[in-house]
Ligand SMILES: Cc1ncc(C[n+]2csc(CCOP(=O)(O)OP(=O)(O)O)c2C)c(N)n1
């Protein structure tokens with residue numbers, strides 16, 4: 001390296017100033033959405049309505065949760081999935097119900113999609129005994145193992161190899177099931193991903209490694225924390241890969257179905273980058289100085305829920321009254337969940353020692 | 367004296383050392399453009415530029431190891447972890463490399479590096495974000511471990527840590543960053559590593575508490591004073607090397623001791639102190655040394671369970687009553 005004036009030396013790519021040059025920055029570049037209609041994707045009218053209801057539920061659940069948080073009903077972290085609902089919904093519709101799913105801490109949408117009820121979810125946020133994880137996990141640790149949703153995890157990248165472990169077990173037992181491990185763009189920089197990808201390709205594990213690239217890792221834009229195109233990581237491992245438009249539920253459904261079929265048939269891993277956008281801050285205390293309002297609005301204009309609503313409208317699958325009916329029902333469900341959570345008991349003090357070991361009366365050191 | 371927040375005291379120390387020595391630089395997640403996840407590094411990027419205040423990807427193992435290499439090459443890195451709960455990903459670099467490279471090379475390489483960030487729990491953050499790691503790291507030879515409780519200690523000890531020619535772990539707390547306290551305005555204010563401090567004098571019992579637990583001990587002592595029990599509080603400030611003479615001196619006066627430790631009970635700081643006291647001051651003890659620690663259970667999320675889990679002033683008071691036979 002030639003000698004350089006020290007003041008000019010830069011390590012991390014700079015972001016300061018970029019946001020102020022008048023041009024709207026793009027958190028992520030979205031690939032084209034699918035042009036296919038629901039019928040040719042193999043989705044019935046009822047499927048489409050169910051997708052709409054599911055996405056709307058995830059949205060309203062979190063908006064209400066945020067309100068309750070601001071009212072001081074519960075503490076800790078609260079990472080909202082708002083903006084990314086097409087990914088959980090499209091995937092769960094594309095997968096078999098017994099296929100295994102694991103994700104990071106931005107997990108409410110995933111839980112709701114995989115059978116955590118609004119009551120169980122809200123109660124978990126409130127830290128109540130009636131929560132899906134008995135109040136022990138909170139926002140970051142929704143789980144419903146009976147529905148093959150193995151939970152949200154709080155260490156960035158920590159759960160990636162665990163998803164590969166599910167695939168190992170599925171192959172070992174010959175279940176014919178696949179698994180998928182979802183994580184953010186920030187987690188791409190963790191060694192755990194790269195070790196898991198090598199293992200999975202080497203051992204031909206039926207697993208999908210799926211990046212929900214929402215353009216930011218906390219306050220750091222993807223281009224400031226990771227090099228090149230994320231999807232190209234697959235090349236180094238000889239792994240199949242795809243990029244998906246995560247703001248369109250049909251695109252997610254179509255591609256994830258193809259990929260799931262491929263992974264299942266060939267028992268081979270797949271690396272998938274789904275591009276999306278998070279509307280809210282990283283957690284609840286994020287001034288969001290790293291992006292502009294204009295940038296956020298660009299993505300809100302292509303909101304996945306509104307997009308599906310438009311589609312349903314123009315294809316006359318639901319009337320205005322149908323929408324009102326669904327939306328009111330969901331609204332009531334979420335309000336009931338808040339009440340349920342509020343009225344539910346906290347765990348007993350003695351419950352603190354439960355779920356540590358397999359035995360009935362385990363040893364605790366004092 | 368100037369009143370500073372805990373985070374400001376740390377920043378002033380880093381700032382002074384960066385001003386003093388061009389080889390000092392800081393890196394970590396969100397330390398530069400975001401001004402620090404907890405605003406400890408606020409303003410440092412503006413002052414020292416992109417060469418010396420560096421944002422990293424979420425690659426704890428990678429950037430900790432990179433720091434070790436930089437240290438071996440004559441720089442003095444300050445590596446910030448968003449919390450020590452994430453530093454477990456970098457444990458290989460801290461435990462297998464930073465602490466061993468000098469020894470393994472027969473002294474051919476030095477490793478002057480500071481690993482810093484919040485330690486232990488910070489409210490309802492769940493099981494993976496709530497572990498106190500000071501005792502664990504203190505087990506390993508070749509590391510100095512500091513877990514401070516007040517802004518003044520933070521300032522003086524951070525400066526010492528940065529100047530130290532060895533790997534030093536410097537632990538803070540999300541919940542203490544906003545805490546205000548008087549900080550010495552002495553020019554180049556240094557507190558030597560390994561020196562504890564008697565922060566409250568008393569003759570009835572010695573309470574040993576560091577980090578966040580110091581504040582629990584202070585609350586307990588205030589309550590105990592109302593009941594006529596005068597506790598002496600020692601904040602060791604440095605876990606390792608430990609200021610044992612200060613502790614033993616106090617035990618010889620009070621003859622009773624309660625250790626308050628934010629780690630789980632097995633083989634932790636409290637266990638070590640208990641052992642050392644029986645070895646050095648057995649004949650002076652009027653009661654067994656007691657400890658207040660976390661239970662042998664992961665951190666629960668639920669507020670009610672968390673409040674039960676976290677050591678309370680009441681538990682300290684109960685322990686003091688027991689060693690002073692007031693039950
Ligand atoms: C090992 C580890 N390092 C740091 C953190 C703190 N942290 C939590 S989320 C996050 C950003 C992750 O961003 P990304 O992977 O893009 O997911 P997103 O939040 O966008 O869904 C960071 C740095 C953590 N939880 N674990």
Ligand SMILES: [Mg+2]
Pocket residue numbers: 184185186212213214215216217218
């Ligand atoms: Mg992200």
